[in-house]
Amino acid sequence: MPMLKPPPRLGGYPGKAPRLKRYSIVELARNARGHHEGWWEAWRSPEPKPRYDVVIVGGGGHGLATAYYLAKEHNIRNVAVIERGWLGGGNTGRNTTIVRSNYLQDESAALYEKSLQLFEGLSADLNYNVMFSPRGLLALCHTPHELREAQRRCHAMRLNAIDSEMVTLDGLKAMVPVLDLSGSKRYPVLGGLLQRRGGVARHDAVAWGFARGADAFGVDIIQNCEVTGIRREGDRVTGVETTRGFIGAGKVAVVAAGHTTTLADMVGLRLPIHSHPLQALVSEPVKPLLPCVVMSAQVHVYLSQSDKGEVVMGAGIDLFQSYGQRGSLPVLEGQLAAACELFPVLSRLRMLRTWAGIVDICPDASPVIAKTPIEGFYVNGGWGTGGFKATPGSGYVFAHTIARNEPHALNARYGLERFSGGLLIDEHAAAGVAH
Amino acid sequence: MLLITCPFCGPRDESEFACGGEAHIVRPADPAALTDAQWADYLFMRKNVKGVHFERWMHSHGCRRWFNAARDTVTHQFLAFYKMGEQAPDIAPVSYTARPAPRTDPALPADPALHTDREGAR
Numbered sequence: 001m002p003m004l005k006p007p008p009r010l011g012g013y014p015g016k017a018p019r020l021k022r023y024s025i026v027e028l029a030r031n032a033r034g035h036h037e038g039w040w041e042a043w044r045s046p047e048p049k050p051r052y053d054v055v056i057v058g059g060g061g062h063g064l065a066t067a068y069y070l071a072k073e074h075n076i077r078n079v080a081v082i083e084r085g086w087l088g089g090g091n092t093g094r095n096t097t098i099v100r101s102n103y104l105q106d107e108s109a110a111l112y113e114k115s116l117q118l119f120e121g122l123s124a125d126l127n128y129n130v131m132f133s134p135r136g137l138l139a140l141c142h143t144p145h146e147l148r149e150a151q152r153r154c155h156a157m158r159l160n161a162i163d164s165e166m167v168t169l170d171g172l173k174a175m176v177p178v179l180d181l182s183g184s185k186r187y188p189v190l191g192g193l194l195q196r197r198g199g200v201a202r203h204d205a206v207a208w209g210f211a212r213g214a215d216a217f218g219v220d221i222i223q224n225c226e227v228t229g230i231r232r233e234g235d236r237v238t239g240v241e242t243t244r245g246f247i248g249a250g251k252v253a254v255v256a257a258g259h260t261t262t263l264a265d266m267v268g269l270r271l272p273i274h275s276h277p278l279q280a281l282v283s284e285p286v287k288p289l290l291p292c293v294v295m296s297a298q299v300h301v302y303l304s305q306s307d308k309g310e311v312v313m314g315a316g317i318d319l320f321q322s323y324g325q326r327g328s329l330p331v332l333e334g335q336l337a338a339a340c341e342l343f344p345v346l347s348r349l350r351m352l353r354t355w356a357g358i359v360d361i362c363p364d365a366s367p368v369i370a371k372t373p374i375e376g377f378y379v380n381g382g383w384g385t386g387g388f389k390a391t392p393g394s395g396y397v398f399a400h401t402i403a404r405n406e407p408h409a410l411n412a413r414y415g416l417e418r419f420s421g422g423l424l425i426d427e428h429a430a431a432g433v434a435h
Numbered sequence: 436m437l438l439i440t441c442p443f444c445g446p447r448d449e450s451e452f453a454c455g456g457e458a459h460i461v462r463p464a465d466p467a468a469l470t471d472a473q474w475a476d477y478l479f480m481r482k483n484v485k486g487v488h489f490e491r492w493m494h495s496h497g498c499r500r501w502f503n504a505a506r507d508t509v510t511h512q513f514l515a516f517y518k519m520g521e522q523a524p525d526i527a528p529v530s531y532t533a534r535p536a537p538r539t540d541p542a543l544p545a546d547p548a549l550h551t552d553r554e555g556a557r
């Protein structure tokens with residue numbers, strides 16, 4: 001992957017011209033001598049300018065990646081990312097960090113595979129360790145029907161040139177010895193679908209790496225600033241009202257996950273997106289136990305082990321709409337029961353924390369990445385329970401959509417027309433479990 | 436865990452219920468007369484209120500009957516339960532949007548709709 005381009009030259013830029021100070025072994029040694037108290041700030045916190053070419057609403061991974069690729073790929077640098085809380089404090093910092101591209105439909109396979117490929121070179125590209133760990137991702141099958149579906153998905157993926165293989169019971173036993181393969185369960189494990197290039201990455205680092213990269217190109221990152229209204233003249237947006245005053249904008253791009261519709265409502269745009277809590281939980285740390293990500297759609301849980309040794313678990317959404325960033329206990333009980341069913345060895349593990357994020361669910365479990373009937377207003381939302389893996393790819397194609405005012409080939413099918421045209425990208429079944 | 440009052444059975448645990456999403460959506464009388472966009476609106480577009488939401492619930496592990504509820508989607512507090520076919524109760528909307536900063540652009544008149552006093556949780 002290419003390294004970051006040299007620092008941009010920005011005539012008349014208020015404040016210090018940004019410059020990417022690279023992390024290196026030399027800097028590490030130098031800072032070790034100073035007890036690591038002398039590290040510089042990774043990005044600026046500037047006052048908002050009166051006007052930007054592009055204002056991105058939402059400082060999660062997707063918004064920050066959009067800003068980064070706008071600057072890097074399209075040379076659009078007069079950009080602000082506006083975040084109501086702190087960077088990555090939304091779903092980006094709350095997800096279970098699974099990265100994969102094992103989707104059934106061609107449109108999804110292409111988009112998520114692009115993202116996975118960007119992940120593979122991301123640390124080098126950003127000069128920031130996003131701790132991408134392609135440790136493999138195993139989807140378990142518990143019924144003959146599920147096995148056949150997995151086989152079908154395996155073939156579909158291979159036709160799309162994405163690595164995929166079926167794993168037999170012997171293979172499973174060798175890979176994950178703690179998995180209960182006794183066959184005595186209500187839903188016995190019959191086999192698995194493996195994507196070796198899948199895995200996990202450090203979610204905060206993805207947000208911070210993109211923030212730092214975007215900042216170095218001159219993008220202003222403005223935190224603790226909520227967009228409260230969107231100003232329009234006729235059919236065109238002209239800027240955003242915020243808790244820090246009006247900010248003019250040539251284009252406004254909403255990347256606000258669970259809050260997507262609250263922003264679309266400000267311009268009277270109806271979207272097929274509803275917000276639900278998605279919960280996750282993490283255990284006390286234990287010795288290495290899970291060599292790869294394991295997921296089961298049938299008993300519904302997915303698990304991985306963090307580098308610290310904690311078992312990270314998630315499952316399905318709470319079924320009621322919510323903006324409350326918390327869910328109900330029965331959902332957690334269900335996923336813990338599933339985890340113990342698969343891994344009886346986990347039954348005495350104590351849980352450290354549970355939390356929830358507000359995920360943006362679309363009827364076909366695929367996102368909307370599109371320009372809208374309102375000129376200069378772009379939406380990237382509806383990633384639901386599975387958008388972390390798409391962070392770089394989503395930013396890449398959305399930046400293209402904003403810069404050229406037309407979609408990239410990879411998101412051409414992700415417009416709003418698909419709902420009236422009967423062209424849904426149905427990933428409910430293929431996505432298998434929520435993640 | 437939510438405590439939900441079925442209008443037929445009384446208060447029960449959330450785990451006895453299924454949530455059916457937005458209430459009061461009326462099936463178009465003559466679907467064939469609709470444009471694709473109108474049909475898509477009926478099928479897919481839903482209110483996603485941050486605040487008071489009118490929604491359907493079903494007492495699936497009880498009397499198996501549908502009913503309506505009004506619920507705040509931030510606090511999760513139920514504000515009303517009522518039967519299918521009944522009018523939605525008159526509940527004042529709540530706004531969770533922060534108060535915007537005073538306008539820095541004097542050229543434009545202040546927009547009173549943006550200056551709500553009901554910011555934040557009640």
Ligand SMILES: Cc1cc2nc3c(=O)[nH]c(=O)nc-3n(C[C@H](O)[C@H](O)[C@H](O)COP(=O)(O)OP(=O)(O)OC[C@H]3O[C@@H](n4cnc5c(N)ncnc54)[C@H](O)[C@@H]3O)c2cc1C
Nearest residue numbers: 058060061062084090091092095096098227357387388389
């Ligand atoms: C528990 C959980 C587990 C998950 N697990 C996985 C997984 O394993 N793999 C996977 O691929 N995906 C997973 N996901 C989904 C993934 O987290 C999201 O799809 C993805 O992170 C969305 O990124 P984002 O940048 O669009 O959203 P966010 O990170 O939520 O960013 C949106 C930002 O917009 C801001 N915002 C909202 N309204 C406004 C406003 N009015 N003004 C200014 N700012 C505003 C918010 O504060 C927020 O920071 C999971 C999600 C959850 C909740």
Ligand SMILES: [Zn+2]
Nearest residue numbers: 441444494498
């Ligand atoms: Zn009942």
